[in-house]
Amino acid sequence: MASQSDHIEKDSISKMEDGGASSVGAEGSRFCSATVVNCVQRLIAEAVGTFFIMFIGCGSIVGNMMHSTVTFPGICTAWGLVVTAMVYAVAHISGAHFNPAVTITFTALGKFPLKEAPLYIVSQLVGAIFGSGVLYLLLNPKPEQFYGTIPVGSVIQSFVLEIIISFLLMFVISGAFADTRAIGELGGIAIGATILLSCLTAGPISGASMNPARSIGPAIIMHNYKALWAYIFGPVIGMLAGGFTYKLIKFLDKPSQDVTKNSTFLKNI
Numbered sequence: 018m019a020s021q022s023d024h025i026e027k028d029s030i031s032k033m034e035d036g037g038a039s040s041v042g043a044e045g046s047r048f049c050s051a052t053v054v055n056c057v058q059r060l061i062a063e064a065v066g067t068f069f070i071m072f073i074g075c076g077s078i079v080g081n082m083m084h085s086t087v088t089f090p091g092i093c094t095a096w097g098l099v100v101t102a103m104v105y106a107v108a109h110i111s112g113a114h115f116n117p118a119v120t121i122t123f124t125a126l127g128k129f130p131l132k133e134a135p136l137y138i139v140s141q142l143v144g145a146i147f148g149s150g151v152l153y154l155l156l157n158p159k160p161e162q163f164y165g166t167i168p169v170g171s172v173i174q175s176f177v178l179e180i181i182i183s184f185l186l187m188f189v190i191s192g193a194f195a196d197t198r199a200i201g202e203l204g205g206i207a208i209g210a211t212i213l214l215s216c217l218t219a220g221p222i223s224g225a226s227m228n229p230a231r232s233i234g235p236a237i238i239m240h241n242y243k244a245l246w247a248y249i250f251g252p253v254i255g256m257l258a259g260g261f262t263y264k265l266i267k268f269l270d271k272p273s274q275d276v277t278k279n280s281t282f283l284k285n286i
Contacts, residue, residue: 056133062111063137064144066103070115071148071234073099075164079152082162093216096225101209104194108205116228117141118252122187122260128195145234153238165235166224167243175223176247182215183227183255184262191263227252 077095081087087095104113112129114120117138123129129137149164158164168175189211194204212227219225226232232248235241 056136059111060136060140062107063114063140064147066107066111066113067115067141067144067230068148068151070096070099070103071145071231072152074231075149075235076152076156078164079156079158079162082158082164083156089220090217093213093220096216097209097213100212101205104205104208108194111137113205115141115144115230116252116256117230118183118228118256119187119190121253122256123195125257126260126264141230142233145230146237149234149238158239160239160241163235163239163241165239165241166226166232166248167241168224168247169222172244172247175244176251178219178223179226179247179251180255180258182219182225183252184259185215185255186211186227187256187259188263191260191267196263196267224248227255229253 074092074096077087077092081089081092100115103115107113112123114123114137120129120134120137120141124131124134152164186208189207190204193199193207212225215227216225224232226248229249229252232245236245
């Protein structure tokens, strides 16, 4: 039969082991907390969504330049549809920014945490660069088949166009997607349609970027940085203006229940 001292020694050893395990568990939970995991998931969603937007959108441009089968309206449709698809795929995970200018605008409006904004922007840039890079490796386009954005006319003309169409896109995002009173199920379609229309209008002149990552990715991969500043600052300026303009008209005297009584499209069909 074990003595009392043996029992005490065994108890102390088990407590030390339990304490050590709980210490390791606490340390592990610090690095594997739900918050960190959730953040990583959202960053991956942003990178994957941006990757496919670049791969499909820029792929349609290269395909048309190589084989002349896609046509300009087809390119515009490809951009609009792939953005729509990615919005519906990951909006419930990451918010579906896919665009540094969108992230900057939401942050400036206080709708997105400042500490996460740089991480989102890096994820979007990584997705854009990888999408452009994979496309380059698969199709091996020539320098004249550049699938980035360069001005056809003057740089200032494209810069102003980028401000205008980026304003429109952010205005639609704010009204049709980000506003809780909007018909949420149709937000992705509204965003995709806006991109399609903007491409049809500004595409022949500026390339209709509306997204710094969309222009930076191909520029890095194909080493063509012509007028890149216009495609970085133009969308940021335009989207900030569009976001703050929508904020000015967002608050209505009309009661909230009157505004939202038809806000769910699926309940009415």
